[in-house]
Amino acid sequence: MIYPWQQGLWQQLSQRVQHAHAYLLYGQGGTGKRAFAETFVALLLCQRPEGGQACETCKACLLRQAGTHPDLQRVLPEEADKPIKIDQVRALVDFVAQTAQLGGRKVVLLAPAEAMNLNAANALLKSLEEPSGNTVLVLLSDAPSRLLPTIRSRCLQQACPHPSSAQSLQWLSEQVPEQDPALCAQALHWAGGSPLLAQTLLQADGLAQRSAVVEGVKALLKNQQTASQLAESWNKLDLARVFDWFFAWSQAIVRQQLAGVSDEALEPEMHKVLGYLAQRSSQQDVLTLQQWLLEQRQKVLGKANLNRVLLLEALLLRWASLAAKG
Template sequence: MVEAYPWQDSAWKRLTSRNNYAHAYLLHGPIGIGKRALSERFMASLLCHGQINLPACGECKSCLLLKADSHPDIYLLEPEDADKAIKVDQVRNLVSFVAQTAQMGWRKVVLIEPVEAMNINAANALLKSLEEPSGNTVFLLVSHQFSRLLPTIRSRCIQQACQLPSKAMSLQWLAKVLPECSEDQRVELLTLVSGSPLAAVKMHAQGVCEQRILVVDGVKKLLKRELFATQLAESTWKDIPLLLLFDWFYDWSSLIIRYQLTHDKNYLGLSDMRKVVQYLSQKSAHGKVLNIQDWILAQRQKVLDKANLNRVLLLEALLVQWVSLPGRR
């Protein structure tokens, strides 16, 4: 069975407390909090022949087929390749599935993740089926970026916001799944992923702490003129995800701005960059920091939109601006 995370109790109750199920649900919230797992638990409950409005029994024919990944009344729609768009042809195949009769004589369930990956043509092709699905079909849409969804998609669904768990709950759960990490390491991991516990586990497996050390060391050497932007962009950071780099630099720029406004040393971020953030806050013009922050956001959006970008040139542009922050105010 899919894991039930402790922070999902209230969302689960809201999803399963209705007397009559809706034809479409939109589960949205930050990435890394288990929305996919929640939607799969809900899907199992919708398909289960053994119980109603309760977690799936796990024993009926439908549940056993679901466990074996061979249930005929499930349709999973995802990008064909990681970080690519969901295309209109994929949606047309989905529409054909929706038009069919459920082979198990019960419900059909469609799971789409992430729904924001649909391009505009794909989204428009989905609208009619989403509004009036044929047969007894339930759509479960999972979104990590709610603001990117078309209003026409949002309006056709029952919306279920999925919140970040509290820091205390996340750390308690991480202590169970990452016992090899110290408390400080778990706090650092959770901070690096903006509080998403599942993202923290994933990042730990991908060596994010080691990547962070590499990036922080590079930034410090860059500011001391011990390394050039080209060296970092072409070789030192070549294996570090671009979005991760943008997120860290955006976070640092936000900390710089906050310290310039408040001079509160309690809000300088993680210990590895506190001195750098304080130094840049004191030496950089406020307007220059705001400009680089706007630039980072614009470039990050291009990456999310799957634009054809030159990674090396993009990183060089970022680092040239960063190293130019301290100077004449």
């Protein structure tokens, strides 16, 4: 699958005669990098590519579709929110050293690259520097700055395009035609401009999670629930998503403090709360909270071994403290 905003990059990569031994495809999450990489992997393995696309009918394509291609290895976290371990990378290194069983390329897809712990990243370096035979490694990353410089320098780094708001809204309207366009615009805002994340939010479970967080924040500020109680009830939520929402809200507070700009159209359920917090808190307090949010989000993305409940409780206590400042 190639999304409309990826067409230019696809033309560039699919028409290459000689491929790099390692690619680092990077860009904002939720913009289709994984689907793009899978399509690229299919092309690299295909025995009879047609028009810059995998034929989907040759032996290699059929084996890949069945998940049994002997010359393809995917390296992914074994569990959600867990790192890619050194044993997984050692298995990758052994795979790279072998001869391709179908006589073509060997291909490795590793995602997300920033999920590798330090030992795993160091174990990968030699394979990146001197891959055996006709091997192509495809690494995906939402946060390339978190990779070792030596990892980045051994790959052909390719920024993946981010769609414009118009492209994202057009795509969303095609995927979820039953949804109100205004709600699609709100979901795109909640997802930080990432259309695929916005699509998941527009599903019943995504909207339910969003509603639970919004109502929980209101209950916290009204002293109807404690930070500890909310943290327990939010334990199953996507931590990165929650931190993204709170960071977006903190930005909205700063905009109101500096320019009196309200986000009512995009934050209809939260704009009164954000206006209240903008009046009660100082700009420095909000900026300090933003810095903390970014630091904790990096830990979440880095698959750190976090106590989810304690982290959420700390987040809620810091958020509530904004209202206590006035």
